Amino acid sequence: MSKIPAELKYAKSHEWARKQADGTVVIGITDHAQSALGDLVFVEVPKAGRKVSAGEACAVVESVKAASDVYAPIGGEVVEANPALAGAPETLNQDPYGKGWMFKLKPGNAAELDKMLDAAGYEKVVAESH
């Protein structure tokens, strides 16, 4: 059973979002997603300064046999990308909700965060996908 922390928000496309005290939102992919992809060999994160809208493909996670898009769950401006992933993509497998975070957004409209799924909602999505 994959981990689904209760305090995070989720997207059906398997991203999670965590609101920070400074108003920025950290984005990553879920434990379920990393486990389904298998060992990651490459992670491509968006550049700081890029403006993305909700649902826009803005990062790529690549395992030995597949490359998948990661979508921005909310719109905003990328303020930082996790520099550790370029040299150590396995971090994302090992700690998807912690050191394996992907990028930080300054939200364009913070209300979009409220439209995301909560842990229970996401758990249903995962259950239905089996």
Added chain:
Amino acid sequence: MPFVPHTEADVRDMLAAIGAKKVDDLFDEIPAELRCGELSEVPEGLPEMEIGRLMHERAQSDGLALNFIGAGAYEHHIPAAVWEITTRGEFYSAYTPYQAEASQGTLQVLYEFQSMMTALTGMDVSNASMYDGASALGEALLMAVRANARSASRKVLVPSTVHPFYRQVSDVISHAQGVTQTGLVYCAETGDTKIEQLKKFEGQDICAVVIQQPNFFGVMEDVDAITDWAHAHGALVVAVVNPTSLALLKAPGQWGATGADIVVGEGQPLGSPLSSGGPYFGFMCAKKDFVRQMPGRIVGRTVDLDGKPGFTLTLQAREQHIRRSKATSNICTNQGLLVTAATIYMSLLGPAGLARVASKSMANLKSLRAQLTRVHGVKAVFENAHFHECVIRLDRAVAPVLAELARGGIHGGYDLSKHYPELGHALLVCVTETKTEADLARYALALSAALKKAA
């Protein structure tokens, strides 16, 4: 055993399973006006004996002309062992087998090829080859657009000294994705692209600059200055190079302060015969930073479960069978057989042998250029240094002179009047290591006679 994918019974069963009456029904969504219909000009098949005889007769009518045409394809001596080995059953196949469990030999050849190409070009990575030099340039432009994070434009500067066919083909491949080529005028005296031409674009968002070295006229470009200008202005550098020339010239990886970013070219000079224009192969190398934007197949060296070294396709997540519509390219193959020949050609010659081929070609060009420009009615055109090709100008139209030379068994060169009318009666002449002093003298004499006759 002949390779017959399915029998008539198989075809019937498959059609029945999907509810189609005949194979043509599968294509009924293609409008009738787009179909070419029957191939009425194609004759009936001939038995092997008759076709063999016919082709020998046709070959004889071509004669054994002395060839001085280059313009992108180059006649080099190919050691007999190259095609003897290449056409062994282990390599000779209608298809490149990629399965690691079945094809270690083929995969190792491709891996050795990639290693040799990175050594020649001074790049970090090479793919297993492309279709030809011109389409490799098209793929390189698309790759530059993906790879250049500093540029939001799809504007590429392409000197008019880049092979005109390469400019056309790469435009056909890339324009639908919004890549626009802007030409750069060459210097009329020296035949290269001056940095002043690039300076006109300062302040604009340029994605990439293409440099061909030696350029289409055989002239050396100032690759260091152009590379540094491009990098200073946020553009990537796409180098188009002749692999034989790299045995003598500076590798693109050493151009300017940080080197070219993507290197492509025509691989034919490495062991493929001229053969009326093909099949040839293209090559593509790049800096490691851009490997995930590189199209085509890449063979890697790895270890198996028991720790033994082996070879396998790698980085396939870039390719269309995995990445679908977001793949780097629709190319998921390579020119395996031609690359096998190139790898054997390079192994037999070695770096020193390849350098001797290049030096002898250059020495022959110097001699031929001196002899031709002594002929009455012939002038040298560009002053810069050349590599095995140069432009001369005649005092009258080129085509009739070439026709007269051909009647005497000499292919005198490539008529530039169509693509470069501003050069007047200009002829691009090529000479490689395959010609002797006597051949060069014969050409000079024949040209002199042809010009007198045409006068």
